[in-house]
Amino acid sequence: xxxxxVVAGAGLAGLVAARHLADAGADVTxxxxxxxxxxxxxxxxxxxxxLDRGFQVLFTGYPAVERELDLDALDLRTFSPGAVIxxxxxxxxxxxxxxxxxxxxLVESALNRRVTTxxxxxxxxxxxxxxxxxxxxxxxxxxxxxxxxxxxxxxSEQYRRNFVAPFYGGITLDRSLSTSxxxxxxxxxxLSAGDIALPADGMGAVTRQLADRARAAGAEVVLGxxxxxxxPAEGGVRVEMAGGAVDADAAVVATDPPTARELTGVxxxxxxxxxxxxxxYALPDDSTLSTDRKILLNADDDAPNIVVPLTDVAPxxxxxxxxxxxxxxxxxxxxxxxxxxxxxxxxxxxxAWFPERNFDGFDRLRTERLRFAQFDxxxxxxxxxxxxxAPDGPVFLAGEYTAWSSIQGAMASGRSAAxxxxxxxxxxxxxxxxxxxxxxxxxxxxxx
Numbered sequence: 505x506x507x508x509x510v511v512a513g514a515g516l517a518g519l520v521a522a523r524h525l526a527d528a529g530a531d532v533t534x535x536x537x538x539x540x541x542x543x544x545x546x547x548x549x550x551x552x553x554x555l556d557r558g559f560q561v562l563f564t565g566y567p568a569v570e571r572e573l574d575l576d577a578l579d580l581r582t583f584s585p586g587a588v589i590x591x592x593x594x595x596x597x598x599x600x601x602x603x604x605x606x607x608x609x610l611v612e613s614a615l616n617r618r619v620t621t622x623x624x625x626x627x628x629x630x631x632x633x634x635x636x637x638x639x640x641x642x643x644x645x646x647x648x649x650x651x652x653x654x655x656x657x658x659x660s661e662q663y664r665r666n667f668v669a670p671f672y673g674g675i676t677l678d679r680s681l682s683t684s685x686x687x688x689x690x691x692x693x694x695l696s697a698g699d700i701a702l703p704a705d706g707m708g709a710v711t712r713q714l715a716d717r718a719r720a721a722g723a724e725v726v727l728g729x730x731x732x733x734x735x736p737a738e739g740g741v742r743v744e745m746a747g748g749a750v751d752a753d754a755a756v757v758a759t760d761p762p763t764a765r766e767l768t769g770v771x772x773x774x775x776x777x778x779x780x781x782x783x784x785y786a787l788p789d790d791s792t793l794s795t796d797r798k799i800l801l802n803a804d805d806d807a808p809n810i811v812v813p814l815t816d817v818a819p820x821x822x823x824x825x826x827x828x829x830x831x832x833x834x835x836x837x838x839x840x841x842x843x844x845x846x847x848x849x850x851x852x853x854x855x856a857w858f859p860e861r862n863f864d865g866f867d868r869l870r871t872e873r874l875r876f877a878q879f880d881x882x883x884x885x886x887x888x889x890x891x892x893x894a895p896d897g898p899v900f901l902a903g904e905y906t907a908w909s910s911i912q913g914a915m916a917s918g919r920s921a922a923x924x925x926x927x928x929x930x931x932x933x934x935x936x937x938x939x940x941x942x943x944x945x946x947x948x949x950x951x952x
Contacts, residue, residue, distance in 0.1 A: 507929050510750060511533070512535055512757050515542060515759075515903075516915050525756075526721035532724065533750075536728075537731070541715040555869065556707045562580070563694045564699045567916075568919070578709055581817050585699075589803050590857040591803045592804055592856035623660055637689075637693070687881055691910070702817055702821075704820040730746060731744070731757075736899060757899060761777070761876070761903065762775045769895070774880065778877055779838070779874060782830055783871050787865050789825055807849045810831065829850075833846055889906055
C-alpha cells in the first residue's frame, strides 16, 4: 500500500511537491483553504479583463520554470527586453534595452542619456560574468546589498537611481536596493537567459497547469478546506481541518510563511514581509501608450514605482476596444492609502510622461493590497532560512521561505520537499537533479 501524504496549500510549491510525490507512487491529498488553486499566483476575470493577484510575471530563464511547466501550452506573451525610464520632473521618457537580445533597439538605447555609456558597458560585462557562474555559486559565499554590489562594480549613482532602483523595486519590492545581492545576481542572470512573459490567460494559468499535472499524476486536490494543525503522531502525522482530522504517513506544509510557522513551530521561518499594492486601470484603445511591450519605470519616486501596459504585451488581458494597465506601489504606507488617491497618482504620472496623450477614459478597475507580498531579504538572510526537513516528525516544508522569494524558489522548494520526503520514507522518486532549492511568492485584502 502506498504511503499517504497530506500537502497543506495548493500554491506553486505545494502543487509541485504533490505532483512529484504522486509520480513516485504516494497517495497524495492537497488541502487548500481557498476555493481555487494558486495561492498568490491566481487570476480572475472581470468584465472581460484578466486581473492577476498583483503584478506578476514569469521568468522563462528560471531552471525550475523550464522543468516544471509546459511553456508552449501556456501560450506565452513576452515583454521586450529592457524598460522605459520616465520622469515627471523633466517630462521625459527614454528606452533602455538589451542590444544583444533586441538589436532593433540599439540606436535608441545608445542615445539614452539617463544611463551613461560606461554603465551600459558595465552591464554587458556583468551579464557575461554571471552567465559563466555555476548554479552552486548563487546564494553562497559573502553577501552584501544590491547597492553595495553595484557600487563595487563601478555603476554610477545615476544608473542605480534611474534604472535599477525602480526596476528591481518591482522585483524585490525594495527600491532602496538594500536587498541581498544574491537575489539580484540570480534574477539578472535569468533575465539575460530568458524572457519576461505572461500567459495569454493570465498568471493563474501557471498554477492551473501545475494542478492539472498533479491530478494527472494521481494527487487529489481538495478546495475550501483549511489545514488548522499538523501534529506528528506515532507512525505518522495527524492533520486537522475544520471539517475533521485525517491521519497520514507524512505531511508537506506549503502555506504562506506566517501560517507555516504557526503550523510547524519552526522559528526560522521568516515572518517579516514586504508589502505592495497593485492597481488595475482600463483605457480606451485610442489612448494607447505604444511602449513597444516595455515596462515604464518611475525615475522620480515610488508613487507609482512602475506602470505596466499589460495589453501591449498580452492583448487577451482586455476586451476589444479597451486596454489594461497596472501600477505597483511599494511600502506599508501605500497599503493604507485610499484607492482613489493611488489612482490619482498613477494618472498624474502618466499625464506627465505622455503629455501628448488623452487620459480622459482612465478608469480604476481593482486594487490588490498585498501586506505580505514577499519576505524580507536583507544581506545574509538566506543561510539562516529553514531546511525543508526542519519540522519535527515526518513533516516537511515547501515554499519560498526555505530558499528565496521568487517563483523559481517556490517551485524548486516543492521539488526538494518531495525528494526529501521520498528519501526519508525509502521510496523511489524522480531523483535529484543537482539543482539548488532556491526560490518564491505570497498574499491579502482587496478593494474593488
